[in-house]
Amino acid sequence: MVDSAALTQLFLVATPVLYFLAVGVHILVFASDVPWARRLVRPLLVSAVVVNGAYLVAFTAVFEHIPLVTPPQVVGAVGFALAAVYLWIESRTHTTASGPFVLTLVLVCQVLNTAQPRLDHYVPDLLRSKLFSVHVSAAVLGYSAFALAAVYGLLYLLLYHRMRDKSFGLVFRRLPPLETLDRMNYYATSVGFALLSVAVAVGGVWSVVAFDSVRFDVKIVTALVTWALYGLAIFGRRFHGWRGTRLAYSSLVGFAVVLFSMFAVNYFLTSFHLFT
Amino acid sequence: MSLVVLGLSHHTAPVEVRERVAFTPDEALATLRRLKSEQAVGQALLLSTCNRTEIYALAHEPKAGVERLRDAVFGGRLDTANGLIYAHVGELAVRHLYRVACGLDSMVLGEHEILGQVKDAYDIAVKAESLGSVLHRLVHSAVHAGKRARRDTEIGAGAVSVASTAVELAEKVFGKLTTRPALLVGAGENGKLCAQHLLGHGVEPLFIANRTLARAEALASELGGEVVAFDELGAAMAKVDIVVTTTGAPEPILGADAVKLAMRDRQGRELVLIDIAVPRDVAPDVDELYNVFRFDIDALHGIVAQNLSRRQAEVPRVEELVQGEVTSFMRWWASLDAGPVIRDLHARFESIRAAEIAKHGKRFTGDNREQAEVFSRALVQRLLTGVTQEIKGYRLDNPAHRERLAVLRHVFGLDAPVAQDASDHDDT
Numbered sequence: 001m002v003d004s005a006a007l008t009q010l011f012l013v014a015t016p017v018l019y020f021l022a023v024g025v026h027i028l029v030f031a032s033d034v035p036w037a038r039r040l041v042r043p044l045l046v047s048a049v050v051v052n053g054a055y056l057v058a059f060t061a062v063f064e065h066i067p068l069v070t071p072p073q074v075v076g077a078v079g080f081a082l083a084a085v086y087l088w089i090e091s092r093t094h095t096t097a098s099g100p101f102v103l104t105l106v107l108v109c110q111v112l113n114t115a116q117p118r119l120d121h122y123v124p125d126l127l128r129s130k131l132f133s134v135h136v137s138a139a140v141l142g143y144s145a146f147a148l149a150a151v152y153g154l155l156y157l158l159l160y161h162r163m164r165d166k167s168f169g170l171v172f173r174r175l176p177p178l179e180t181l182d183r184m185n186y187y188a189t190s191v192g193f194a195l196l197s198v199a200v201a202v203g204g205v206w207s208v209v210a211f212d213s214v215r216f217d218v219k220i221v222t223a224l225v226t227w228a229l230y231g232l233a234i235f236g237r238r239f240h241g242w243r244g245t246r247l248a249y250s251s252l253v254g255f256a257v258v259l260f261s262m263f264a265v266n267y268f269l270t271s272f273h274l275f276t
Numbered sequence: 277m278s279l280v281v282l283g284l285s286h287h288t289a290p291v292e293v294r295e296r297v298a299f300t301p302d303e304a305l306a307t308l309r310r311l312k313s314e315q316a317v318g319q320a321l322l323l324s325t326c327n328r329t330e331i332y333a334l335a336h337e338p339k340a341g342v343e344r345l346r347d348a349v350f351g352g353r354l355d356t357a358n359g360l361i362y363a364h365v366g367e368l369a370v371r372h373l374y375r376v377a378c379g380l381d382s383m384v385l386g387e388h389e390i391l392g393q394v395k396d397a398y399d400i401a402v403k404a405e406s407l408g409s410v411l412h413r414l415v416h417s418a419v420h421a422g423k424r425a426r427r428d429t430e431i432g433a434g435a436v437s438v439a440s441t442a443v444e445l446a447e448k449v450f451g452k453l454t455t456r457p458a459l460l461v462g463a464g465e466n467g468k469l470c471a472q473h474l475l476g477h478g479v480e481p482l483f484i485a486n487r488t489l490a491r492a493e494a495l496a497s498e499l500g501g502e503v504v505a506f507d508e509l510g511a512a513m514a515k516v517d518i519v520v521t522t523t524g525a526p527e528p529i530l531g532a533d534a535v536k537l538a539m540r541d542r543q544g545r546e547l548v549l550i551d552i553a554v555p556r557d558v559a560p561d562v563d564e565l566y567n568v569f570r571f572d573i574d575a576l577h578g579i580v581a582q583n584l585s586r587r588q589a590e591v592p593r594v595e596e597l598v599q600g601e602v603t604s605f606m607r608w609w610a611s612l613d614a615g616p617v618i619r620d621l622h623a624r625f626e627s628i629r630a631a632e633i634a635k636h637g638k639r640f641t642g643d644n645r646e647q648a649e650v651f652s653r654a655l656v657q658r659l660l661t662g663v664t665q666e667i668k669g670y671r672l673d674n675p676a677h678r679e680r681l682a683v684l685r686h687v688f689g690l691d692a693p694v695a696q697d698a699s700d701h702d703d704t
Contacts, residue, residue, distance in 0.1 A: 035428065163448065164563065166575045168582060173434070177451040178546065241543040244567055 004062045005119065011055035012117055016110040018048035019083070023107050026099035030174055041096055045103070049087050052080045052110070065123045068136045072116040075262060079109025081144035089184075097174045101151045131206040139199035139223075145192030146230070146251070146258050152185035153251030160245055182244055185251055186237060193230045200227055222261035229254045277318055278338040279410070281369040282345045282361060283330030286383045289360040297353045299324035301400055308404035311348060317341050319408040321415065322349070323376070323397040325390065327383050332373060334410060338365040367606055373414060374598045377422035379431055386431035386587045386594075391422045410609060421601040428597070431590040434583030438466065439473040441576045442550045446474070446518045449548050449569055454478030458518040460501070461509065461529070463491040466552050467522030471499055474518065483512050487523070510534050514541035520550045521557035528559040535562050552576065610677075614670040617681050620690040621663065625656045 022044040028037035056077070059067045067073040083106045090096060159175045162168070175181070200223060207214045214220075233250035236242035242250070284297065299307065304322045311320050311333070318334030331349045335341020342363045350361060364372050372381070377394050379386040398415045401407045407415075426432040435441040443453070450456055458479045460471045463486040471482055482501035485508075486492035492503045504512045513519060513535065523529060530549070535558075539547065549570045551558040562570045629652045640648050667684070670677035684690065 033430065159448075163445075163569055166571065166578070168575075168579050172448065177447060178449050179451040241545070243544070244546065 004058065008055065008058040008062050008119065011051055011058055012114055012119075015048065015052045015055055016107060016114050018044065018051055019103060019107040019110050022048045023100060023103045026096055026103055029096055030100050031170065041099070042090075045083075045087055045090070045099075049080075049083050052083060056080060059119070063119065063121050065121070066133070068140065069123055070116070070118050071262065072113045073118070074136070074140060075109045076113025077140045078143045078147065078262075079106045079113065081141055082106050082109070082147050085144060085148060093176075095176060097176060098151060098155055101155060102148065105147055105151060129206060129210065131202055131209060135199050135202040135206055138195045138202060142192045142195030142199055143258055143262070145188045145195060146226075146255050149185050149188035149192060149251040150255035152181050152188060153248035156181040156185060156248040157245060157252075160248075178244065182247060185247055186243075189230055189247070189251060189254075190234060193227070193234055196223070196227050196230065200224065219261060222257060226254060226257045226261060229257060277334045277336060277410075278341070278366050279332065279369040279414070280317075280335050280338050280341050280345065280363060280365050281330055281332045281372050282342055282349065282363045283323075283328060284350075284360045284362065285328035285330070285381065287381070288362055293354060293360060294327065294329065297324075297329045297350055298326065299329060301396070304397070304400050305404050307349060308401055308406040312404065312406045314348070317345060319411040320406045321397055321401045321411050323394060325393045328376070328381075330376075332369065332411065332414075334408070367602060370414065370605055371598060371602045373418045374421050374601050377418040378425040378594050378598055379422070380591065380594055380598070384436050385584065386426070386433075386590070387436070388426065388432055391419060391426075394419055394422070413608065414605060417601060417605055421597060425594045425597055429590045429593045431587055431594045433590075434579070434586060436580055436583050436587070438552060438573070438576050438580065439469045441579045442470045442520060442552070442571075443473045443477050444579070445550065445569070445571055445576075446548050447477070449546050450517060452478065453518075455480050456518060457481055457483070457516040458520065459483045459485065459504070459509075459512050459516040460495075460520050460522070461485050461506075461557065462522035462524070462553065463488070463495045464522045464524070467520055468495060468499070470520045470522070470550065470552065471501070474520070475499060479518065483516060485509060485512065510538050513538035513547065517546065518548045518550065520552065522553050523557050524553070525557060526555055528555075529557050530562065531559040532561040532565060535568055536565055539565060539568065550576070610670070613678075613681060614667050617667060617684055617690065618664050621684065621688060622660060624688055624690060625660060629653065629656050
């Protein structure tokens with residue numbers, strides 16, 4: 001008989017290991033297009049995403065709740081969503097050029113999650129609401145979209161400056177056109193903004209239902225700042241032609257605020273929000 | 277039967293010789309039909325491009341085949357004894373076609389056009405009915421190898437001419453160039469070549485400006501572009517995404533101020549300036565402007581040199597791929613060589629058996645005759661089983677195998693009329 005908790009633990013540890021290997025082969029393909037590495041790119045990434053998904057399913061089955069209670073768990077879920085979306089993009093576009101960048105971010109998320117696991121049944125009563133599930137799911141997906149937008153923004157800036165400097169090396173050869181990177185950045189930003197809007201609205205309603213009022217904490221304030229920043233970037237793009245480097249910098253600044261709200265805020269709070 | 281290839285290329289002959297032996301499609305068709313009707317050789321394929329003219333054919337006697345092809349294809353067009361014509365026989369000839377299809381033998385390493393030219397040569401040979409199973413298979417697998425080489429290696433990666441580099445740079449900014457407007461400033465040959473490349477990638481519309489209006493109009497009518505006045509470059513730049521400059525002006529014709537004004541009208545949208553003129557047409561201070569990408573001739577040559585050296589580095593990988601394909605083809609071809617012998621052998625024994633049964637038919641009646649049929653068939657099968665098993669794996673590239681197959685043919689008289697149904701794979 002297989003011990004379910006041990007299996008969950010095994011998936012938890014195997015996940016970052018597989019992502020590490022996936023990052024490695026993506027870097028090899030990016031740097032030198034090694035044929036054997038090219039053959040391993042897809043199987044390793046699929047294995048990593050499948051094992052990651054298996055961990056989430058196993059955790060939910062064994063501990064009777066989705067692992068979205070602690071900040072590392074949320075970060076792990078963001079990493080999973082990011083990897084799944086990237087796998088879909090890679091399958092559609094047949095290009096692995098952004099893999100080293102996106103998957104490194106995924107790897108960091110999974111290492112943070114694995115380093116601080118909480119494998120138990122504990123869920124605060126406040127978090128058992130359905131509204132809260134919608135709030136967290138929308139926030140996780142929204143943050144994943146912002147992470148993707150930041151990666152595309154970073155790639156845009158790399159290629160933009162290489163081309164302006166007349167430097168036609170690896171970055172020039174491997175990355176997709178600037179127009180494509182800009183478009184992907186804009187799509188990801190728009191999707192992330194829509195999801196964050198849902199997360200903020202549902203979170204507000206949930207707060208009123210749970211506490212009879214909206215309780216502001218550092219986390220909520222930074223989330224609102226994030227929402228406003230991305231909203232401004234989308235508005236600028238639609239009505240003032242903010243594209244290219246401007247959108248790329250907006251995505252990076254926006255994601256820096258997201259990181260602050262996900263990590264730095266935890267120095268002040270023990271959970272994602274101040275509930276007491 | 278051996279494969280022979282006879283030809284000349286940019287490696288051995290200057291252009292004034294190559295142009296004399298270049299075949300138009302109609303000439304190639306007529307030549308192949310003539311070779312076929314004269315039964316000069318077996319199957320044949322004629323590949324004629326601006327850099328090479330080569331005839332691939334199957335010949336019973338390679339040496340005689342080469343001489344016959346030399347006269348039949350090149351005789352009358354040039355002095356065939358001038359030493360410019362090369363010949364390869366057997367596996368070397370097979371390897372040569374694979375190397376040609378992979379772009380290893382091209383003037384510009386890894387160029388793509390040769391694949392289409394091999395396919396065109398194949399189509400002409402099909403029309404002339406000068407192909408048989410061996411050349412069909414050879415051309416198909418060579419084209420397949422050429423595609424693999426370009427897909428699995430970087431032998432064809434990157435632009436290797438100034439015009440295609442201009443396209444590559446514009447594509448790196450905009451992605452697909454379909455319906456992107458462009459402006460050509462100057463009506464020189466280099467600019468025209470660039471414009472043709474851009475048009476080939478879907479650029480539309482193309483505006484042309486030149487100090488001499490008549491030349492701009494002539495080029496516009498040739499390329500299908502629209503003329504704009506030379507003193508309205510600023511307004512034109514606001515409308516287009518790509519500008520190619522190629523004037524002979526001694527001073528830059530576009531400075532930062534003019535481009536800045538155009539960028540304001542473009543609301544900051546990316547603008548690619550390809551300056552292939554010397555002295556330069558676009559002032560370097562344009563580089564300071566947001567979203568403006570300026571590339572001069574040195575930048576373009578730098579990319580070409582880089583891409584060529586990348587292609588050069590891929591040669592060992594492509595040679596390895598070619599070796600694998602050659603081995604696989606030779607193995608397939610060798611299996612054909614034992615096949616006809618086996619078929620002929622069985623046909624010969626069957627004809628003897630049937631003749632003997634007929635000859636002694638009167639001795640058998642009713643059931644006896646039927647039993648004699650069954651028995652004699654079983655006996656023939658039994659007698660041939662060992663030989664068939666032994667020679668099934670014989671290969672053409674093994675001299676001992678080749679010799680034994682020849683002995684078998686001779687000893688059992690397999691070249692007599694009974695063998696005629698087995699020769700379809702060799703001769704057309």
